[in-house]
Amino acid sequence: xxxxxxxxxxxxxxxxxxxxxxxxxxxxxxxxxxxxxxxxxxxxxxxxxxxxxxxxxxxxxxxxxxxxxxxxxxxxxxxx
Amino acid sequence: xxxxxxxxxxxxxxxxxxxxxxxxxxxxxxxxxxxxxxxxxxxxxxxxxxxxxxxxxxxxxxxxxxxxxxxxxxxxxxxxxxxxxxxxxxxxxxxxxxxxxxxxxxxxxxxxxxxxxxxxxxxxxxxxxxxxxxxxxxxxxxxxxxxxxxxxxxxxxxxxxxxxxxxxxxxxxxxxxxxxxxxxxxxxxxxxxxxxxxxxxxxxxxxxxxxxxxxxxxxxxxxxxxxxxxxxxxxxxxxxxxxxxxxxxxxxxxxxxxxxxxxxxxxxxxxxxxxxxxxxxxxxxxxxxxxxxxxxxxxxxxxxxxxxxxxxxxxxxxxxxxxxxxxxxxxxxxxxxxxxxxxxxxxxxxxxxxxxxxxxxxxxxxxxxxxxxxxxxxxxxxxxxxxxxxxxxxxxxxxxxxxx
Numbered sequence: 353x354x355x356x357x358x359x360x361x362x363x364x365x366x367x368x369x370x371x372x373x374x375x376x377x378x379x380x381x382x383x384x385x386x387x388x389x390x391x392x393x394x395x396x397x398x399x400x401x402x403x404x405x406x407x408x409x410x411x412x413x414x415x416x417x418x419x420x421x422x423x424x425x426x427x428x429x430x431x432x
Numbered sequence: 433x434x435x436x437x438x439x440x441x442x443x444x445x446x447x448x449x450x451x452x453x454x455x456x457x458x459x460x461x462x463x464x465x466x467x468x469x470x471x472x473x474x475x476x477x478x479x480x481x482x483x484x485x486x487x488x489x490x491x492x493x494x495x496x497x498x499x500x501x502x503x504x505x506x507x508x509x510x511x512x513x514x515x516x517x518x519x520x521x522x523x524x525x526x527x528x529x530x531x532x533x534x535x536x537x538x539x540x541x542x543x544x545x546x547x548x549x550x551x552x553x554x555x556x557x558x559x560x561x562x563x564x565x566x567x568x569x570x571x572x573x574x575x576x577x578x579x580x581x582x583x584x585x586x587x588x589x590x591x592x593x594x595x596x597x598x599x600x601x602x603x604x605x606x607x608x609x610x611x612x613x614x615x616x617x618x619x620x621x622x623x624x625x626x627x628x629x630x631x632x633x634x635x636x637x638x639x640x641x642x643x644x645x646x647x648x649x650x651x652x653x654x655x656x657x658x659x660x661x662x663x664x665x666x667x668x669x670x671x672x673x674x675x676x677x678x679x680x681x682x683x684x685x686x687x688x689x690x691x692x693x694x695x696x697x698x699x700x701x702x703x704x705x706x707x708x709x710x711x712x713x714x715x716x717x718x719x720x721x722x723x724x725x726x727x728x729x730x731x732x733x734x735x736x737x738x739x740x741x742x743x744x745x746x747x748x749x750x751x752x753x754x755x756x757x758x759x760x761x762x763x764x765x766x767x768x769x770x771x772x773x774x775x776x777x778x779x780x781x782x783x784x785x786x787x788x789x790x791x792x793x794x795x796x797x798x799x800x801x802x803x804x805x806x807x808x809x810x811x812x813x814x815x816x817x818x819x820x821x822x823x824x825x826x827x828x829x830x831x832x833x834x835x836x
Contacts, residue, residue, distance in 0.1 A: 368801050369808065388624075388750065392779040393818040396787075400819075406780075413781070414628055 353402055358426045361397050362419070365390050377420035384419060391422065398426060407432050465489040465527055467511050469498045473594035476572030480581050483532065484550060491533035491545070492573035496812050505542045534575050534718075536673045537746075537753045546673045546718045554582035555677035555716045556616070563589035564614040564641060567607050569596075569621055575673040576646055580616055600625040607637055614641035619649045620751035620783055622657065634660055643680075644668040647748070648738050651686050658684055670738075675723040676716030678703070687729075687737040705729055710738070747776035748783045752814035759786055759817060762810045766803060768796035771826045774817060788817040791826050798822075 363373035371385045381387075391413075399405055408429040416422055468490065470476040476492050483490040491511070493502075511533075532553060535543040556579050566584070570577035584592035593610045595603040604625065607615070615637075622644070625634065639661045644653075649668045657666050666684055671677040678701050681688050688703075696702045702713040704722070710729045711722045728739040747754040759774035771791040776784030788807075792798045800820045808816050 364801075368804050370805075388781055389785070389813065389818070392781045392785050395781070396777055396779060396785055396819060408780070414630065 353398065353430055355423050355427055357401075358394070358398060358423055358430075359419075361401075362386070362394055362422065365393055365397075374419045377418065377423065379419050380417055381419065381422065382417075386419070386422070391416075394422070394426070398430070402430070406430070465491075465511055465531070465533070467491040467493055467506060467533070469493050469495040470572050471495045473568075473572060473596065476577070477581060477592075477594065480578075481585065484585060487529040489527045489529060489531045489533075491535060493535055494571045494573050497535075497571075497573075499810065499812070502542065506545075509545060511545070532578065534578060534673050535573060537574070544674070548578070548718055550582055550586065552676060552716045552718065553578045554586045555579060555671075556583040562640075563591075565591045565593060565610065565612050567603065567612045567615040567617070568592050568594045569603060569615075569617050575671065576616070576618075579671070579677070600628040604629050604633060604637065608633075611638070613638055614643070615639060616643040616645065618646040618751050619644050619653050620647060620748065622653060624750065624782075626656065631660060637661070639664040642666045645671060647751075649686055654684055654686065670712075671716075672725065674718055675712045675725055676714040676718065677701075678712050678714050678716075685735065687732075687735045690731050690734050690736050693736065705731070705736070710736075747774070747786050749776075749785060749814035750782040752812075754786055754815040756786075759788065759807070759811065759815055762807055763788055763790060763803065763817070765810075766798070766806050768793050768798040769803070777819070785818045786815060787819045787821070789821045789823055791823055 359374060366373055366384060366386065369385070369390075374384060381391075395406060406426075406429045408425070412425060412428070416425060466489070468479045470479060470492055476494075479490070479492055482488070528547075530549050532548045532550065534546045534548050534553075536546060537543065553575075566580055568577065568580040570580065580592055583590050593606065593612050595606050600621075606612075640663065642657050642661055642664050644657075644666075645668065654666055654668070657664075665682055667680050667682045668686075669677070669680045670688070677699075679688060679692065679697055679699075693703050693705065700715045704711050706724075708728050708730070710725045710727045712725055713720075713722050717723055729736050730739055731737075747756060747759075754776075756774040756776075760772045763769050763772035763774070769790055770793050773789045774786055775789075777787040779785045788803075790798075790803065800822075803820050804817060
């Protein structure tokens with residue numbers, strides 16, 4: 353699953369809530385209104401797409417502040 | 433108290449910083465039992481203090497819970513709802529001074545109204561203990577919130593520092609800044625903190641007391657907290673809105689000693705197991721006699737372990753209890769939905785997320801986004817389904833009932 357596909361899912365989650373999509377990966381999750389439940393939803397949707405659970409280090413979540421961080425996080429989780 | 437806003441019958445009667453004394457002498461609601469929907473911890477403490485000082489007959493509910501269905505439910509029970517989202521309703525019940533009505537979490541549908549007083553709520557051991565500065569992350573109006581609020585107003589030198597539950601980083605900073613030395617919270621609250629905050633930062637909390645309640649606790653969490661806070665007493669308490677305060681376990685293990693089933697506890701609480709379910713009789717309960725807790729328990733050696741709820745249970749989204757029936761009720765109200773089933777999907781971050789399986793009306797052009805938007809308008813955030821799977825048939829048993 354490519355980064356663009358993850359971004360598309362992220363945008364879909366935002367759009368369902370009437371929020372604007374990501375226009376710049378440097379935008380912060382706070383600015384985007386992308387909250388912890390949205391992050392969890394994104395993980396769930398990715399897992400459904402790939403057909404198995406993601407493995408990731410919870411400690412990495414602490415470093416997430418921007419849309420790019422979110423996409424990087426899932427890139428790493430998908431590659432693991 | 434800073435920036436206190438009070439509303440009665442949707443009219444703002446106070447909107448500024450006030451002292452406790454001024455609050456006691458300030459605007460009062462009508463002489464009827466009333467429920468105030470609050471929007472902040474400050475506001476909740478103000479309403480609580482005013483209610484106590486005036487011996488009022490009152491209840492507090494978090495404004496985010498106050499859906500039109502809940503207002504209707506409360507109105508039908510003769511309660512006046514004031515504040516956010518509420519309208520003016522004539523109460524049909526008579527005033528009982530000093531009555532504090534606590535709304536249950538509503539895991540079996542609409543919340544129940546359980547009657548307490550300051551005496552039955554002030555049960556957190558504090559009078560005989562050292563001075564403490566407690567962090568209170570509980571949602572205003574919940575039983576656990578009242579317990580801490582009652583501790584703060586009835587026991588000298590017990591200070592309550594209230595925070596909003598949503599952001600673990602923020603509450604840790606606030607707790608460090610205010611030199612909190614005791615935290616009472618749910619296991620989920622701590623799991624979220626462990627995910628979001630570094631162990632080094634958590635250790636900056638100089639905690640002497642960690643109290644867990646509201647959910648089943650697991651050994652891994654107890655061990656992790658003991659590691660992080662080696663000088664703290666780690667306790668888990670068993671209490672509920674209806675059963676009242678029951679017991680606290682301080683030995684670092686899950687469950688409670690089986691010997692407790694054989695004799696009344698020091699606080700007068702009695703415990704028994706009937707058909708695998710825990711029953712309690714507590715002097716702090718809203719009513720006397722045995723109360724079925726609905727929790728399944730099992731004796732293992734010298735210990736009684738709490739296994740979980742014996743009913744369908746709830747979906748635990750980041751510590752918020754979501755009842756699947758309520759989600760289904762909303763989904764089923766959509767004109768293009770024939771049947772729905774709500775469940776919890778595992779989530780590493782929030783414990784669970786609500787997901788739904790839906791059967792749409794034949795020929796209906798209903799898509800996931802439209803249904804999610806429909807639900808978002810009618811459900812509080814944790815209860816909103818995050819994913820919808822459409823199926824063509826309702827799964828049924830041989831008896832023709834829904835199979836899930």
